[in-house]
Amino acid sequence: MQLIFLLEQVLNGLLVGAYYLLIALGLSLIFSLGGIVNLAHGGFYAVGAYLAVLLAPRIGFSGAFVASPILVALLGIVIERFFFRRFYRSDPILSLLLTFGLAMVIEQGLRMIFGAAPLPFAIPPEFRGQVLLGDFIYPRYRLGIFAIAIAAVAATWFIVYRTSFGRVVRAGVQNPDMVGALGIPLQPYMTAVAALGVGLAGLAGVLLAPISGVHPAMGAEILTAAFVVVVIGGLGSFWGVIFAAVLVGVVRGITIYFYPPAGEASIYLLMALVLLLRPRGLLGERIQKFE
Amino acid sequence: MSHSRHPTRRRLLQGAAGAATLAGIGMPAIVKAQSDAIRIGHLTPLTGFLGPLGEYAQMGVRLAAEEINAAGGVLGRRIELVMEDSVNPQTASAKAERLIERDKVAMIIGEISSASGLAIGQVANRLKTVFINTGCNSDALRGASCNPYMFHIEAANSMYVEAVGNYLLRENLVKGKKWYTLTADYAFGHDLARVARNFLQKNGGQLAGDDLVPTDATDFSPYLLKIRQARPDVVASNLAGNQITNFIKQYAEYGLPFPVAGFGFDTVVAWGAGKGNFSGIWPLVWHHLVDTPSSKKYVEAFQTKYGKLPDNQSWGDYHSLKIVAQSMNEVKSADPQKLAEHLRKGAKFDVGKAREAYFRAYDNQMIMEMYAIRAKAPDKMKDQWDIYEPLGSVPGPGEDMEILAPPKDGTCKMA
Incomplete structure (x- = not known):
């Protein structure tokens, strides 16, 4: 009986992994190509959630689900054009400061416009309900998030590994100078990747708004966990992030099963352990420009 | 790239200036400076997981100050609020000390986190300044950690x-x-x-x-x-x-x-x-459907000013300042020692409930419905x-x- 309960936590950890993955994936993309550690990523996630709350009453939840990530991606293009672009080649500490400031501006901006109190938002009635599989329970909405996360990962994988666009992006990660020498301007690719990465954060915001509090600090809350996932997976590794997200979800679930107070601490312990044993992360690759 | 460098840098600087203006919101907000005013410190978490409550706390205390000043202030002097984000116990302690020693506040109202409330209470006791806790529920603050300068309008666990x-x-x-x-x-x-x-x-x-x-x-x-x-x-x-x-x-x-x-x-x-x-x-501890004349008056005043309903947190901060103003008027002094004595003597206060409330001398807890x-x-x-x-x-x-x-x-x- 005990073992079944434990198994239930492990399977639930997969769903929670999808939740972390949606945020970590964009973070990893922007870091891989531009070398920018985007501390404002949580801010874009929060903007996505707030847009969902604003748009849903007008164009429905499905409409908001499409529109909100696109709007956040457009915001990403603007931010890339005026801010990120200046820091691709500079000391990472500068972009760290920039995005840290940006995160604070976004959080405080949301607080000034909407107030600090959480905005009411619920799962639309048509997506409510649970699926019972034997003794296990899965909310339909969470299964939906899981499916969308898989679709988002598949689409990102296809773009990065199966298109000519992706080939340039991957070459740019390894050796931007060589890409330039071949006469390919990397700039539009950088913009597109920033839009994609930030748009994924917006997507996560829309999807999680119905099941977690929509308040200004929601981005800061989730960002650290997303970073842990990226670091455990290995910087620049596509599959590493996916593997790490699932691992974090499962480890957290098992920890809460046995010793609930350490639920959040467990993921940091996991990170510390991975860094000690394998400093570049589980599936991290050597990237020339970061050596 | 170089031709566009100058204007974009200026734009960046403008952005930085904007960010600095935003950051300024975290600085102490002094509502109307006036030299002979009675300064009241307000310290509560505005960020973090209690931030949503802190915002309502500020709305409550602002409304009270406005009403008191509109009615002629306290002892003929205006009430001036010095409001800060208490952040965490360490910061709360440091800010409480600064409010009392540098800003010379007559007393402090606020806090929601029991851990920070304990820190502020210790400062209040050491510097002999009244602190009315509006949101910390821990019984420990009324038990082993109690002190003669810390009062609790917030109910205990x-x-x-x-x-x-x-x-x-x-x-x-x-x-x-x-x-x-x-x-x-x-x-x-x-x-x-x-x-x-x-x-x-x-x-x-x-x-x-x-x-x-x-x-x-x-x-x-x-x-x-x-x-x-x-x-x-x-x-x-x-x-x-x-x-x-x-x-x-x-x-x-x-x-x-x-x-x-x-x-x-x-x-x-x-x-x-x-x-x-x-x-x-x-x-x-209170909700907007409580059916008494003064409760209804509060709900109406809050809705007029902020366009939304008051919550339980704003109730505590609003009534704390009202209690302080009433007490200072009654003892005809803004002296913290006299204020503490008056509160502990069982003075009765209308806090929007059917029966009047009072602080009991044993632990300074407000006794109320x-x-x-x-x-x-x-x-x-x-x-x-x-x-x-x-x-x-x-x-x-x-x-x-x-x-x-x-x-x-x-x-x-x-x-």
């Missing part, structure tokens, strides 16, 4: 548990029932869990499980699965701030059939949960604010109000 417990007993949810509790993993939660356990033990309830939840947890699914496995008769929340919003939303998401109750609660976090998510029986509410069915809600119906107030009309208060067990020793 014991009072919340007794208030909601009264209705849970009536609903037959305690005796012989299996309970599962989720507890916020910090000072407040630990203290509340202890009081709740005592209540269950005293009334024949069993605790099937109690999980500590870190304050930064956003996903409750592993906890909900454990609750489902334990099959309790009642699930109770000892959570705080944004935790309650996440819990309410995800409990509804998992559709667990067990009735919900809470031993601590704030209206703001339930308003933020969204349609069809809120359920259960919860205690409150408490309330419980029940979540409304989604189809009966008129709007997003209309999420609960009042269950009534305790103690009953004939009963002594002190029966709710923490037991006088001798742990509080006023130096």
